[in-house]
Amino acid sequence: MNARWGFQGLLLLWGLGGVACFFDPNFARFEKCGTNNTCASGYSCFVEEGVCLPDCGFQERCPGEDPPPPGASDAGQNEDAGEGGGTDAGTDAGVDGGTDAGPPTVKPLSWVTRSLPLATEEVPYAHELQVEGGTPPYSFRAVGSLPRNFGLDGAILKGSPPTDVGSPRVAFRVTDSALPPSSVQEEFTLEVRSLLRLAGPGVLANGYTGTAYTETLSATGGTPPYTFTIDPGSALPANLSLQPNGVLMGTPAATSGQKPYLVRVTDSGTPPQTVTRSLWLELKTQPLLGEIANHSVPDGRVGTKYTYTFKISNGATPTWVLKKGPLPSGIQFDAATATLTGTPNQKTTQTFTIGTEGILNLQKDFTLTIH
Structure with a gap:
């Protein structure tokens, strides 16, 4: 179409009193005007070309406009609707669905050991100190001096407690392998109890048939008072009995020679100590001369x-x-x-x-x- 027809088309649209409607000025696609320049409703005859052009003033858009593709909608800039039309609103949830929250959190270094077990003098002692958190491996050291005969081997406190230890305070510091390293210190009481012994005498005083007999057994160490008993595997001669306080008494009715009897003593400690010892006793007749x-x-x-x-x-x-x-x-x-x-x-x-x-x-x- 030449410029003249384009200009006339624009004038025609303004003359029809509608909003300007821009259309392709290729008139070949429009219907021809009918008798007396008549057109279908909504169209007016463009006499110079003899075609019916849309009356744009009666419609929201001219029928000649190409409609937009079905279902198209501009959702705005930078909106990623995700693969297959779904909403991509998720985050990286980490391995196996977990939340990817950055580097793993390390639990602070702290002591698990809260107290040291009771030690007994002259009895080999070993206890492993325990901590948690931080970055293994750990290194342990004593803060200050340890009691005599005690040492630290790695995380193990060991030794043979002497008789004069008592209940000293001991302190330890542990350091982990982090960069920079963390360290924590803890103080404990190392209670050493005295060793219970059945003191004897190992060979009891002689007993004489028909004569009242008394001998006193004793114990040392541990926690008094003590309780003495004859071990279930032993039995005293007839007419003799051992009292809980350690007094062996009675009047022997017969001679028996020298024999061992297994005696047990238990102290009052918590937990209690119990020891046994074979004590020898001879029952005989009275000698002619005193002894x-x-x-x-x-x-x-x-x-x-x-x-x-x-x-x-x-x-x-x-x-x-x-x-x-x-x-x-x-x-x-x-x-x-x-x-x-x-x-x-x-x-x-x-x-x-x-x-x-x-x-x-x-x-x-x-x-x-x-x-």
Whole structure:
């Protein structure tokens, strides 16, 4: 179409009183005007071309406009509706659906061990210190000095507790392998209890048939008071019984020779300690001449009061004397009562001689061990 027809088409549209409607001026696609220049409703005859053009003033858009593709909608800039029309609104949820929240969180380094188990003197001790969190491996060290005979092997506190430890405070510091490293310190009480011993005597004083008998057993260490019993595997001779306080008493009815009896002692600690020991006892007839009935003395312990009494077989009361010493430091011999008494103050083993003077001139060697 030449410029003249384009200009006339525009004028025609304005003349029809509608809104300007731009259409392709290729008139070949429009219907021809009918008789007397008539057109279908909504169209007006463009006489110069003899075609019916749309009356744009009556419609929202001219029928000649190409309609937009069905279902098309401009959702705006930068809206990614996702693959297959779905909404891409998700985030990277990490491995196996988990939330990808960045580097994993490390739990702070802290102590798991809250207290140290009870130790017993002269009994090998080993306990592993435990921590959690931080970055393994860990390194442990003692802060300050440890009790005598104790050491730290890696995370294991070990040693052989001496008798003079008590309940010291000990501190440890642990450091992890992070960069920079983390470290935490903790303080504990290392309670060392004394070892319970059945002190004896290992060989009890002789018993004589038909004669009242009394012998006192003793214990050291542990936590007094103590409870003494005959082990279920042993049975005392008839007419003899062991009291819970350690007194063996009764009147033997027959001789039995020297035999071992298994005795058990339990202390009052928490938890309690229990130890057993074979003690020898001889039951015999009275000798014609008197004799020192005792064969051995109980063991002692440093710092614990000690007492033990000697006796004559026939009940006589001779003059007693310490014939040969020395006695362990802190122990004395009371000749008036034939009793060893005192509180030993050092570990030792001493052999000494106890005897009598006068009508009966007797003597016997004894060995006293102080733990």
